[in-house]
Amino acid sequence: MTPAEKQEFFYAFSFNLINYLCPMTIDYIIVGLGLAGIAFAEELIKQNKSFVVFEDDSQNSSLVAGGMYNPVILKRFTPVWNAKEQLETALPFYDHLETKLGETYHHQVDIYRTFKSVEEQNNWFTACDKLLLQDYMDPELVKNNNKFINAPYGSGKLRQTGRVDVNKLAKDYRSFLKKQHALVESKFEYDQLMFFDDYIAYQDFKAGKIVFCEGFGLKENPFFNQLPMQEVKGELITIHAPDLKVDYLIKSAVFVLPIGYDLYKVGATFNWKDKTKSPTEAGKEELELKLSDVINCDYQIVGHSAGIRPTVKDRRPMLGMHPKYTQMAILNGLGTRGVMVAPLMAIKLFQHIENGKPLDEEISIKRFDK
Numbered sequence: 502m503t504p505a506e507k508q509e510f511f512y513a514f515s516f517n518l519i520n521y522l523c524p525m526t527i528d529y530i531i532v533g534l535g536l537a538g539i540a541f542a543e544e545l546i547k548q549n550k551s552f553v554v555f556e557d558d559s560q561n562s563s564l565v566a567g568g569m570y571n572p573v574i575l576k577r578f579t580p581v582w583n584a585k586e587q588l589e590t591a592l593p594f595y596d597h598l599e600t601k602l603g604e605t606y607h608h609q610v611d612i613y614r615t616f617k618s619v620e621e622q623n624n625w626f627t628a629c630d631k632l633l634l635q636d637y638m639d640p641e642l643v644k645n646n647n648k649f650i651n652a653p654y655g656s657g658k659l660r661q662t663g664r665v666d667v668n669k670l671a672k673d674y675r676s677f678l679k680k681q682h683a684l685v686e687s688k689f690e691y692d693q694l695m696f697f698d699d700y701i702a703y704q705d706f707k708a709g710k711i712v713f714c715e716g717f718g719l720k721e722n723p724f725f726n727q728l729p730m731q732e733v734k735g736e737l738i739t740i741h742a743p744d745l746k747v748d749y750l751i752k753s754a755v756f757v758l759p760i761g762y763d764l765y766k767v768g769a770t771f772n773w774k775d776k777t778k779s780p781t782e783a784g785k786e787e788l789e790l791k792l793s794d795v796i797n798c799d800y801q802i803v804g805h806s807a808g809i810r811p812t813v814k815d816r817r818p819m820l821g822m823h824p825k826y827t828q829m830a831i832l833n834g835l836g837t838r839g840v841m842v843a844p845l846m847a848i849k850l851f852q853h854i855e856n857g858k859p860l861d862e863e864i865s866i867k868r869f870d871k
């Protein structure tokens with residue numbers, strides 16, 4: 502046998518072996534079923550691609566998220582990056598999921614930003630005049646009539662805000678995929694991935710592409726863990742406060758988000774040191790202390806949860822294909838705003854992978870090559 506014949510024999514042999522070992526041939530494998538994984542799976546369904554998702558419950562950012570969306574950064578009264586385009590994609594995305602899964606996830610919730618001083622009131626009015634913020638900020642000062650809320654300087658009301666019940670959506674989406682036999686509930690073991698010229702093989706599957714959507718789980722991914730994720734842990738408590746009677750989100754030292762039945766989610770902490778996803782006594786104390794500045798009625802803590810937000814130093818998502826293994830791509834870095842960002846990023850990544858559409862520099866992982 503000549504060396505060329507030997508090589509041909511070897512390729513034919515491996516091809517047959519892989520076909521024997523991996524009987525399931527699909528277009529995509531997705532690793533992770535948080536908001537990123539759900540958004541990418543939906544894009545694949547829209548584009549008639551076959552796929553399977555691996556999910557191991559190692560992370561829970563999407564499961565604990567408050568689920569709010571809001572086009573304004575409330576610390577500085579500046580617009581959220583690309584807010585208009587994100588909202589235009591995100592709202593129909595969640596409405597479509599409601600129709601498809603026959604449940605309600607998207608709730609209209611107003612946000613009232615409490616002012617700490619006259620200076621803050623003035624900053625609000627100045628921001629309301631700005632072209633990019635006019636659609637999102639109401640110029641009326643809202644006086645506080647609820648004796649259980651501490652807001653002597655009143656509040657400003659935001660427009661085009663709401664909440665997605667991400668926990669319910671994620672659980673329902675899992676059941677939906679299970680019924681389609683498109684979910685494998687186990688850890689994706691990176692060292693078992695095999696690469697071929699234009700496909701990859703993993704356990705029973707042979708797929709054209711693999712997309713990693715692992716949130717903070719990225720740290721364990723040897724192909725992409727050099728990317729500069731700057732994760733931040735967040736904790737939330739759920740309180741039962743029957744006297745409060747509020748149907749909008751109060752944004753002050755913490756947010757107080759009504760979720761029905763006199764229950765409110767209160768959050769969230771930002772901890773850059775603790776990398777565990779377990780709730781802590783310190784987190785709870787911090788939230789209770791801040792909450793005492795916001796409301797003054799009795800309440801009972803009925804829940805406490807925590808998760809790690811997959812944030813990036815420059816506060817932009819991380820999308821793109823692996824520089825060496827072009828069968829692999831990543832959709833991550835959704836940070837503190839996964840609800841708004843995920844659907845648009847999934848579309849952009851799909852167009853990039855399938856149609857070679859370039860990714861904007863600010864979201865592409867290539868920005869870290871420099």
Ligand SMILES: Cc1cc2nc3c(=O)[nH]c(=O)nc-3n(C[C@H](O)[C@H](O)[C@H](O)COP(=O)(O)OP(=O)(O)OC[C@H]3O[C@@H](n4cnc5c(N)ncnc54)[C@H](O)[C@@H]3O)c2cc1C
Pocket residue numbers: 532533534535536537538555556557558559560561562563564565566567568569570687688689690714715716717718719734735736737768769807808809810811832833834835836837838839840841
């Ligand atoms: C306390 C808190 C409050 C928040 N509030 C809001 C909010 O109000 N609004 C908002 O828009 N965003 C909010 N966020 C941020 C939001 O949760 C994130 O932007 C978003 O959920 C990230 O989604 P993801 O899919 O990238 O990551 P994740 O939700 O972490 O999903 C990644 C998934 O991958 C799985 N996985 C990882 N590795 C593997 C592996 N090897 N094999 C198999 N599966 C794997 C994990 O189990 C996980 O399910 C909040 C976050 C926290 C922590």
